[in-house]
Amino acid sequence: MQNQSCVTEFVFLGLSENPNVQKLIFIICLLVYIVTIGSNMMIVVTIACSPTLQGSPMYFFLAFLSLLDASFSSAMTPKMMVDSLYERKTISFEGCIIQLFAEHFFGGAEMIVLTAMAYDRYVAICKPLHYSSIMTRRLCGTLVGVAWAGGFLHSTVQIVFTLQLPFCGPNVIDHFMCDLSPLLELACTDTHIFGLLVVANSGLICIIIFFLLLVSYCFILVSLRSHSSEGRWKALSTCGSHIAVVVLFFVPCIFIYARPHTAFSFDKMVAIFYTMLSPLLNPMIYTFRNKDMKNAIRKVWNQLITVSNEK
Template sequence: MLILVAFGFSLEIMQNHSFVTEFVFLGLSQNPNVQKIAFVIFLLSYMATLVGNLLIVVTISSSSVLLSSPMYLFLAFLSLLDACYSTAITPKLIVDSLYERKTISFAGCMTQIFAGHFFAGAEVIVLTVMAYDRYVAMCKPLHYSSIMNWRLCGILMGVAWTGGFLHSIIQILFVLQLPFCGPKVIDHFVCDLYPLLELACTDTHVFGFFVLANSGFICIIIFSFLLASYGTILFSLRVHSNEGKRKALSTCGSHIAVVVLFFVPCLITYVRPPSTFSFDKMVTIFYTVLAPLLNPLIYTIRNKEVKNAMINVWSRIMVVCNAR
């Protein structure tokens, strides 16, 4: 609570040094018909994202069998982060689709940057933890239960929250140093680092390099580490039975798909100089809207344990509804 109060106080102080009290989004399109279509698509996508991810959280939380497995515990954590991350971005996009003039306050813009990078940063760490969990399970199966114990799982989830917060707070503190004294039109549908750099009334080359270092290089390092980890896992499968290979490939395939779906758009966005590309908005939609929507499907569509647990949850819900 003290951190949130301090964050809000910092926003108020820094806004006093800026002439800009709000920003104006150009959005995805100025065409009213396109905006109506966008409203329907993003509303349905957001509802499906919340239902899908929260259903996974509820399913795993209510199943003692799944909850006892670190892999499913981290999957529930990832689904919770996806729901939170989508909520930090998509509702504003949905509401703006109804209006010709799309505005966001200075404090609202900073808060959106903070929340987006906080949950995204935590998700990056969780994906890394999930890769480590699969590495231990497949390369050191006899030591899995002793290594991936509940104490370590709790520490790793704490590290994810802490890492996401540190990444986000460092990011936002640097952005708050920028003076905004005139231009306030953001050629985007979301507040993010590079679009804001274009509006700052100062030389932003140093800040652009900082964004590249804090977001871009981190993405490169972690993405390379994840690919190396899954490569090691797949190489180790040569000594497994055919059934073990099939199950391991199915699990690792889902994890790799989620990693690629999240990291590739992030790399395209942040591993470059601060400039505007025509496809920036589409790339942003990919990792802010589509990735949280598709993750539940990727993880459950070929997972019998999760599907059976979901059927049990729905059965219990229907029994309760019929009893009423």
């Protein structure tokens, strides 16, 4: 099926059309973006420079998750900031496709990484004697490779769907970014089948992975009954951080993608959770509740300050 689109650009309505509100949106987005990139890269640098954390699979996955969060935020937030400075917010057809690809590429990879992190915690808590023999460097590297490949495959399928759609006139998107549901609303054809494919490729995957993660954490919580009170508290603290991150990411995604492509006015507010707030809060959740991470950050940055002062 050949695409018969004649639309060369799309127009975003954004979060608001009020100039004063748009200025406020720019300031908030700028602050959120700076903190998001700074905190996520701080985690990556800390883990890379800390010998005690480098050899741990949990921190290996955490560094990769932080890198994905920084990339995911960079695919959405800068464009949103720039648009808030203009009355007319446009994006080219090609730019829209690139943004759509980046969103689902990094988002799909993050789902797999969160699953790998849950598996790592399951092995550490439920099979501690076999942890080092199971969570090898080779397995960790393979899981990261699967995350990249899975994100690429998931995103490619979405793009193939979208490129089949003809856009022959309407080009106003009631959103702050290109996404599947708003684009399906603009297509000049019956999109019922495409909507079902989107639900299958995005919504169903989100639900299945989210269910598997919840089941794995239930197994972990049940197994904690045989641990000492100190070990139980430490495991609960770690798992609590993971569960918070999983809920922040998956619940909004399920709401957006696991239903028919009817657009709701509050979809934009829900999308903010997984495009801006989740990458912002993930580093805080992992560092504030993790004594080893806080100590490593303090040590690494003290070393960096000492080196810079000596120069």
